[in-house]
Amino acid sequence: MNRKTYLLLISLFLGVFSYSQQPTIDSTFIIPKQRQMFVGVDLFNPIASFFSDKKNISGYISYKIKNRWLAVGELGYEKNIYKYNDWDVSAKGVFAEFGVNYILTNNYENTGEGFFIGARFAFSPYKQTINQYPVKGVNSDGQTQIISSSSLPEKNVSSGWFEGLVGAKVQLGQSPFYLDFMIRPKFLIFSNKQEGIDNLVIPGYGKNKGNANISLFWGVSYRIF
Numbered sequence: 001m002n003r004k005t006y007l008l009l010i011s012l013f014l015g016v017f018s019y020s021q022q023p024t025i026d027s028t029f030i031i032p033k034q035r036q037m038f039v040g041v042d043l044f045n046p047i048a049s050f051f052s053d054k055k056n057i058s059g060y061i062s063y064k065i066k067n068r069w070l071a072v073g074e075l076g077y078e079k080n081i082y083k084y085n086d087w088d089v090s091a092k093g094v095f096a097e098f099g100v101n102y103i104l105t106n107n108y109e110n111t112g113e114g115f116f117i118g119a120r121f122a123f124s125p126y127k128q129t130i131n132q133y134p135v136k137g138v139n140s141d142g143q144t145q146i147i148s149s150s151s152l153p154e155k156n157v158s159s160g161w162f163e164g165l166v167g168a169k170v171q172l173g174q175s176p177f178y179l180d181f182m183i184r185p186k187f188l189i190f191s192n193k194q195e196g197i198d199n200l201v202i203p204g205y206g207k208n209k210g211n212a213n214i215s216l217f218w219g220v221s222y223r224i225f
Contacts, residue, residue: 034109036064040180040221042076054080058095058204060221068103072118078203086134086149087200093126095204097163112178112223113171120163122186124203128194129154152194159191159202169221176224182217 038061045056058076065071074097082089099120108114130152137147167182188211191199199208206213 034064035225036062036070036109036112037224038062038112038178038221039224040178040219042217042219044216044218054078056080056203060097062101065100068109070101070103070116071099072101072120073098074120074122076204080201080203080207082201082207086132086146088132089128089130089200091126091128091199091201091203093124093203095122095124095126097122097204099163101165101167108169111171113169115166115168118165118167120165120184121160122163122204123158123160124205125156125158126203127154128157128199128201130194130197133197152197155194157192157194157199159199159205160189161202161205162187162189167217176222178221178223180217180219180221184215184217186213186215187211188213 039059040062041059042057045054045058049055056076056078058074058078060072060074062070062072075094076096077092077094079092080090082091097120099118101116101118103109103114103116105114105116108116132149132151134146135148135150136144139145139147163184163186165182165184167180169181170179172178186205188202188205188208191202191208193199201207206215
């Protein structure tokens with residue numbers, strides 16, 4: 001065996017030996033990507049309905065899509081009335097909201113607890129009945145005043161709005177159940193009006209007192225995984 005062959009065999013032996021000494025990666029220690037999926041229902045509005053004309057039920061589902069971002073979808077039904085200053089309007093229908101939440105606190109990623117902010121685009125196709133609305137006219141002194149009232153039959157209308165929100169989620173002990181709380185300012189984007197009359201009550205949005213509104217969400221959710 002010549003010298004070159006001898007050196008080559010030694011090099012191969014040392015290479016195999018050093019490779020065999022490299023630490024192996026134990027797959028049991030690989031931390032899987034933390035997933036989150038919640039389903040929740042609102043408790044505040046159903047309880048408040050015992051003391052008001054508004055009847056509202058809603059729920060949501062959320063799923064972590066990347067890092068601190070969660071995709072959220074909401075669905076609900078509301079029936080409400082508006083009676084003020086010679087107006088009597090009733091509305092009923094579903095509403096849907098889609099958007100995202102952004103996690104602000106680190107422990108949320110592992111436990112599901114913490115603070116978050118978010119945004120939603122919302123839409124409601126609903127039935128509206130204008131039972132009474134004031135009809136204005138000009139009197140003999142040239143002043144505008146209410147001279148009579150009229151009504152309009154039930155009609156399908158729709159409205160859309162944008163929401164910003166800030167909220168918190170708190171785990172109930174070590175259970176998969178959580179308490180949710182959100183403050184939600186809303187900004188009306190469009191309304192499909194009936195005979196040019198502003199939509200005074202909109203399911204999911206509330207009573208239309210202008211192009212901005214605010215609502216509260218207090219409920220319970222269940223963590224699926």
